[in-house]
Amino acid sequence: MNLEVLINQYYEQLNENDLHVINYISQNLILCKDKTVTEIARNCNVSPSTIIRTTKKLGFHGYSEFRYFLKEEAERIKDKQVSNNQHFSSSVLLKDVQETIKLFEDNKRLEEIYNLLLESNQIFAYGTGYGQNLMLKEFSRCLWNYNIYLNIIPSKTELELISEAITPNDLLFVASLSGNIKTIESIIKNIVVKKVPIVSVTSFSRNDLAYIADYNLYYQVSNLNKVSSLNNTSYCTLNLVLSLLYEGLINYVRENE
Known part of the structure; x- marks a missing residue:
């Protein structure tokens, strides 16, 4: 399951702060995949607890599990981009x-x-x-x-x-x-x-x-x-x-x- 599917699945539970955080992460996925919760919170101008609450609304137990997901998502997107460059017209x-x-x-x-x-x-x-x-x-x-x-x-x-x-x-x-x-x-x-x-x-x-x-x-x-x-x-x-x-x-x- 990719990030976009998760957003659509849990969209009704997300508030403006959640959407702000998710929007930042989705647009800076490569950068965020290796960042700590504190670093992402600082970049989003929110508290670390806000980041953790957002990840839990997306179905994760905590930020560590979410960061592992981001790494897999980054690899998936990278592979897809390579594939698209080869096949997409x-x-x-x-x-x-x-x-x-x-x-x-x-x-x-x-x-x-x-x-x-x-x-x-x-x-x-x-x-x-x-x-x-x-x-x-x-x-x-x-x-x-x-x-x-x-x-x-x-x-x-x-x-x-x-x-x-x-x-x-x-x-x-x-x-x-x-x-x-x-x-x-x-x-x-x-x-x-x-x-x-x-x-x-x-x-x-x-x-x-x-x-x-x-x-x-x-x-x-x-x-x-x-x-x-x-x-x-x-x-x-x-x-x-x-x-x-x-x-x-x-x-x-x-x-x-």
């Missing part, structure tokens, strides 16, 4: 990008989504995993340029709370890779019953989230790992479709001024 990613652009351009309901972004009282966004949440945060940052505030829902608990107060005059984005919403299905259905417009953002496939949502945005992902259900390029095309939506919104506003 950039044409796969290029095809995913081209297909994602085509899926977006073929979407007949974009103007409806633009109008919802401009007219909704409140706009919320929920990512079913760590990476999806990061891409939504970047989308939120872009929307600020047009004074549109996207409320990022950090966890299932907050999603459940918001589901009680959200109204048909609001808007909800839900981003997922597979579109599997079993863990939040009852919450999403509660929101659907309240006639709140939902925009799904998923890989191009028949999936539960896309079926239940009012509007669909798709991105293409090739070579999906059947074991981990992850793909290194998935965040690239997810980010692309959200960027296309933002650029489309800008053009729509300019054309209608």
